Amino acid sequence: MIRTLKLAPLVLLIACLPARASDLVIHAGTLFDGVSEAPRTNMSIVVHDDQIVAVQDGFVSVPGARVIDLSKRTVLPGFIDAHVHIGARLPSRANATEEWLTHSDLDRAFEAVGFAREMLQQGFTSARDVGGGDDTVAVKHAIDRGIVSGPRLWVSLEPLGPTAGHGDPHNGVDAALSHAGWDNGKVDSAIEARFRVREHKRRGADLIKIMPSGGIASTGDDPRQQLMTDDEIRATVETAHALGMKVAAHTYPSGAIDSAVRAGVDSIEHGSFASADTLALMKSHGTFLVPTLAVFEVYYQAAHDHPELLAPGTAAKELANDVLPKKNLPLAIKSGVRIAYGTDLGEGDHSLEFRLLTENGLSVSRAIMSATHEAAVLLGAEDRIGSVKAGHYADLVALEGNPLQDTTQFGRVHFVMKNGVIVRHEGKATDAAR
Secondary structure: OEEEOOOOHHHHHHHHOOOOOOOEEEEEEEEOOOOOOOOEEEEEEEEEOOEEEEEEEOEEEOOOOEEEEEEEEEEEEOEEEEEEOOOOOOOOOOOHHHHHHHOOHHHHHHHHHHHHHHHHHOOEEEEEEOOOOHHHHHHHHHHHOOOOOOOEEEEOOOOEEOOOOOOOOOOOOOOOOOOOOOOOOEOOOHHHHHHHHHHHHHHOOOEEEEOOEOOOOOOOOOOOOEOOOHHHHHHHHHHHHHOOOEEEEEEEEHHHHHHHHHHOOOEEEEEEEOOHHHHHHHHHHOOEEEOOHHHHHHHHHHHHHOHHHOOOOOHHHHHHHOOHHHHHHHHHHHHOOOEOOOOOEOOOOOOHHHHHHHHOOOOHHHHHHHOOHHHHHHHOOOOOOOOOOOOOEOOEEEEOOOOOOOHHHHHOEEEEEEOOEEEEEOOEEOHHHO
């Protein structure tokens, strides 16, 4: 039954304003609000312009407001992917070395526009890009200005790490080759670390990403070794925090994770080889884990089916290491460490992480929280996104069915709203998304 709302003061205020196309009431059959893990049923979400102004029990109406009937759908806050590379292609669709040497930042920016649009259509209304160049800042600004469609972005620019470490663009190519931007992330001393953080801030970075350990999808470095010194890590974190920037640390082995956590990083990206003691240390410091199971899934498949497309020498590393994150996730869950959702993808299915998290021990309700409230806390934006509550941006997603009963529902996005604008309805992109 639909009834006219008579009580909530905020909604009465809306009723007194001139009616606009942006005055909406969404009737949600099932609502995961990002505040509690438990769903609520038969709820109304009142939206004015780009904000939620009230969340009410029952299906209500507001004079002059348009009703969006999602009474047979499951409504959630807009999803947040806390680890993306907005312009990155899937490893099975491109030769990594050819892409690196033949594509410019402009090429990557244009590709990112398409990937960003698809990400938003999948229900991801916010994302944190942790490793790109000036192209990521340009795409962020274009989205903010409404020039292109995509999630709200936080960007880190180039990851900071040592010469020959994970993220050094010179790895695996002719030593005589160079590019003006290839050393933008090079950090070989504490002094250089401080400079790079300040320079990234000046160029438009919202956060800093560091590479304390080696990686897997890179040539010549060891994912089980710490490659940044403790002084370099500490200088980076101190400088970033002084500038109001958070720090994400790509690292796999326990020793490097311990160093990063003690230095005060805000999140550990991957953390695949973490021991129980390391996870306990993370929990005691309030450090988030972003497991990124999706990237290991797609790279393992690429290494198995198309090793020739990967960077030189990396297919063997992928096959040897990419199954471990899934095996180790239950240890992280048991530790109680805070988990934020991240895929490490640009192109591709960003809902894949939901399936992998839940298949490997995380409850569906906690997986939802990881992609909403918990990710918002990690971004430092929990006062604006990640929950369906008054005062937050009107970022909403509706699934066809209930994900508690069927986790494939995360890939069946019926409705997407960002900033009060409907960009997907009845399973199709709207004119606002084009």
